Amino acid sequence: MDNNQPLARLHRPHGLSATDLGFAVAVLLLIAFASIATDTFLTERNLVSMSRQIVTNGLLSLGMLLVILTGGIDLSVGSVVAFAGLLATGLQAHMPWPAAILVALTMGLAVGAVNGILVAHCRLQPFIATLATMGSLRGLLYMYSETPQYPVDPLFRSLLGGGFIGPLPVPTLLFCMALPIVWFYLNHTVSGRAVYAIGVNAEAVRLAGINARRHLMAAYMASGFLAALAGVLLASRVGVAQPSVGVGYELDAIAAVVIGGGILGGGGGTVIGVLGGVLALAAVDNVLNLFNVESYYQQFLKGLIILVAVLARRKKA
C-alpha cells in the first residue's frame, strides 16, 4: 500500500527534472519561432505589453501557489481582483487615491482571513469555502457598482498602471519584487516550511506542536492580498473598474501553478515553477494573438497544455 502511491511520490527537492527542462525548451522554441516568423514579437512595444499582461496572473498564481501548497485552493481570487479594482477607483470620490488603495488591499486581506477562518477553524473544504466567498463577493460587487463611478485621479494611472521605472512598467516591477519575497517566505521562514509540511501531512504538523491554523490563515491572507494588489494594478492600467472583471482568473492561476509542477492537494510546487507556468501561458497567448488566432482556439490550446503538463509529470508506478 504505502509503497504504491505514485502521485504522492512526485518530489524534486533539487534541480530541474527532465520534464521541467522539456517545458523550458518548448517555451523557448515557441519564442524563437515567434521572433523569426513575425516582426512584431521581438519589439520593445510587444515585450513591454507582455510584461504588463503577466502581472495579474503572476500575482494571483503566487498566492494560489501558497494555498495549493497547504493542500487547499482559492477560488475567490477573481472576485477579489474585481472588488479591489472597484474600491481603489470608486473610493477616490471620497478620499485620496493612496487611501483608496489601502482600503482595497485591506479588503483583500480580510477576504483571505475569512477564507482562512472557514478552512482552518470551521474545517470547511477549501473548494467549498472559497467557492462561497467567490460567489457572495461577486454579488456584493454588483450591488456596490450600482453607485455611480467618478473619474479617477490621473496620478493613480500614471504612477501605477502607466508608470515606468527605468525600462520596466511599475506593475511588472512589483511582480518582480513579489517573486523573491514569496520564495524567501516559503524556503527561509518557519511559517513557509510549515505551509509546505501542512500540505504533505497536516496532522503531523499539528502533533509537532505547531499552530497549523495560523500558517493556514497566513497562506489564505497572502492569496487575498496578492489578488487585491493585482486588482488595484489592473484598475490603474485600465483606468476604470467593472464588476465583471476577473471572472475565471482563478482558473488561469491554478493552471499556471499546475503547469509549473504544483500538485493539487499539496506536497509540490515552487516559485520558479509558477513563474515558468505564468510565462508559458502568457507566451502562448501573445504568440497566438500575433498570428490572429481566434480566442476559442487559444482556450482549447491552453487546455491541451495543462493536460500535457500534468500527464508529463505523472510518475509511472
Place this chain on the structure above:
Amino acid sequence: MESLAVTGIGKSYDGNAALLNVSFHVERGTVLAVCGENGAGKSTLIKILSGATKPDAGALSIDGAAVVLSGPREAIDRGIATVHQELSLLPHLSVAENMMLGKAPRCRFRWQVDWREMYRVADQVLRDLGIEAIDVRQKVSTLNVSVQQVVEIAKALVGRPQVLILDEPTAVLSRHETDALFQAVRRLARVGTIIIYISHRLEEIFEISDRVLVLKDGELVMDAATGALDRDALIRAMVGRPLTAIYPTRRIRLGATLLECRNLTRRTVFRDVSFSLRAGEVVGMFGLVGSGRTDLARALFGATPADAGEIWIAGEKVRIATPRDAVRSGIAFVTEDRKRDGLALDLDLIDNAGLATMGNVARFGVLDRRRRAAIVGAKLEELAVRPRGTSKPVRQLSGGNQQKVVLAKWLLLNGTRIFILDEPTRGVDIATKVEIYRMVAELAEAGLAILLISSELPEILGMSDRVLVMRGGSLVADVPRAEMSMETVFARAAGISTDRISA
C-alpha cells in the same frame, strides 16, 4: 496431493528487501499459520498471494500449474480470497451488497439485480459460517466492528475459494466470535480449503494451525508442524535470539511524580482514568483494540483532548487543549502510525526531524537553515539513520530509519520530561528495535518518565517497571513488576480469569 506452491518469491521496496527467496507448499485442507514480527515480511507475502503486489522474483503454482497474478481480481478468480486486516466494507451499503460486491446475481435481463437471490445467497454463506444473527438487509454502518469483521470473512467465502487468507482476523473479535470463526475454519479445512492464517496471538496459532511458517527479516526461518513446537521455540524463531538479549537492563532510580492524571474522561472512549508516572520510570500500557489506550495517549498530548479530568505535571495542574500546550509542558508523543501522523513523507529528513524545533533556529520567523541542518543532521547521525544524507524524502527510508527520524524530532526538543511512545517498534526491524529499547532505557536513566504503549506483550514485559492495563475505556489494572506475566496482563486486558487462558 500438492495444492499451492510458492517458489523463490522475493520482493524489495526502494532497495530494501521485504521478502527474500521464500519457498513453501501447502496441501489441501491445511491450516497454515504465518508468524513473524512486524516488518518480517508477512504483509508482503499476503499482498503477493492476494495479487495486490507483483513479486520481483519467484513463482506461484496451484495444483502444479504456474499462476501469474495480474491483480487482486485474478487472484479471486483463481480461488484465492483474502480477508485483510483493515476492514474494506462500504458502510452505507447492506450486508448482502457488500458480500456480493462485483458478483451480484442478475435477473433474466442482465442489467437488473436479482435482489431476492442476492439476499438468499448472502444469508446462506453466513449460515454456513455458523452465524445466524445477522440480517443481510441491514446497512453495514449499523453493525459493530466485530460483526463487520465476520461479514468481511463471509464476503471472502462467497466465491467458495480454494485458498483463504486471514490476516489477523481475531484482532477485534470477542472470544465467543473467535470460537465461531475457528469452527468455521475447521469446517472449511475439512472440505479441502487451504487456510493461511496470520496472527500475533501465539495461543491462537497453537489452537488452530496444522503447520507454522516463521518469517524473519524477509526470510523463511522455520517451516514446521505445529504439534512439534512449543511456545519458546516459536518465539526464538521469530525473534532470532533469546528474549534476554533484546531488552536492556538499566539502573532504576525513581524520582518525583512527573505526570499525574486524575479521572481523565473522554465520552464514549475512556472514563475516569487516573494514574501517575515518576521520573526515571518506564510504565507499560497494554490493552486490546478498542480499549482506549491510544485515545488516552492522544488526550494526554492534547491531540484529541479529554472532556473532563485533570492533568498535573511536576506538581502543577496544567491545561492541555492542543499538542502545542503539551509540547510546552514537556510532553513528547511518538504516535502509533508514523506514516499517518508522524511524518511528512514527501519532505526531507531535515524538514521532518526539525519540525518541532523550528522556533529554536529562527529569529523573527526567519530560519537559520544552515544552523538547523547542522543541529538536526548531528542528531540524525547520533541515531545512525541510514542511508546517510539528509536531502531525500523520508518516504525512501526503511521503517526503522523512519522511526528514528520521528524520535530525532522529539529528542531535539529541550525540556522534554515525559515521553509517550505508542507502538514505537511497529514495522521496525529487530536491530532498530534493540536500539529503540536502549534509547528508552537511557531516557529513563536520565530522569524522564516514559509511558510505553504496545500491543506486543514481550515488549511490555521486557521494558516496563509496571504495567497499566486498559479494557473497554477503563484502567482495570496496575500490575507491579513482581506480578507481571503474559498470562496476568493478557487476562486483565481480555477481562477473563487467569485459569481460562491457561486451560
